[in-house]
Amino acid sequence: MERFTISLSDELAVEFDQWISARGYSNRSEAVRDLLRKEIETKRLIEDEAIYSIATLSYVYNHHERNLSERLTSHQHEAHDLVVSSMHVHLDHDDCLETLFLRGLTQRIRSFADKLSAETGVRHSALNLVPVKLAAVQHQHSHHGQTHTHFHPHS
Structure with missing residues (x-):
């Protein structure tokens, strides 16, 4: 040090x-x-130097908006390789808060976030990006020696 x-x-x-x-x-x-x-x-x-990132995307939307829930779910399925997990909270009788946990190419995450945020009825969206390094590793998990990817913070 x-x-x-x-x-x-x-x-x-x-x-x-x-x-x-x-x-x-x-x-x-x-x-x-x-x-x-x-x-x-x-x-x-x-400066677009972060090739890969982990991220959260949070947004509020009115679940009564015509087909909005279905459109948001469809976008998430189209980006299944980016979306690690989602959390859905009912705020009141009309509004929901969703937070998506994402990982992958930074530009793809940004594009995906822009697409969801631009949907009519989505409000208060916020993307939080954390740049990471990718490392392909091979080690034992449950007696299977498989190569997979780890996402490491830069520092």
């Missing part, structure tokens, strides 16, 4: 310590590491 020292004004150090405390960090180092990871991941996403 590499170490480095930074200097902060007294005012910035106090504000940083308050920020750290409010978020439950045990020390400054872990807080700085998380801030750096976030900035680096954001840069990868902005």
Whole structure:
């Protein structure tokens, strides 16, 4: 592990310590590491350097909207290789919240999210992308030596 020292004004150090405390960090180092990871991941996403990602897509929709539930389900089936899981919550008599857990090519995830979010009746959609590296591995799972893919965070 590499170490480095930074200097902060007294005012910035106090504000940083308050920020750290409010978020439950045990020390400054872990807080700085998380801030750096976030900035680096954001840069990868902005500059299209993140080839693969894991993601959540959350959206609210009115289940009375004509055929909307069926259209959303159809989109999910068309992207079965991206959609790992879904969670559906009834908010009230009309509205539902769905969260999809996704993994795959970042551009495909973005396109899929745009397609679902553009459906008439879908509101408040939010995509959260986390860039990852892919690694093909072979090891034992339940006595079967099969090669499969792991999705690893970059840092």
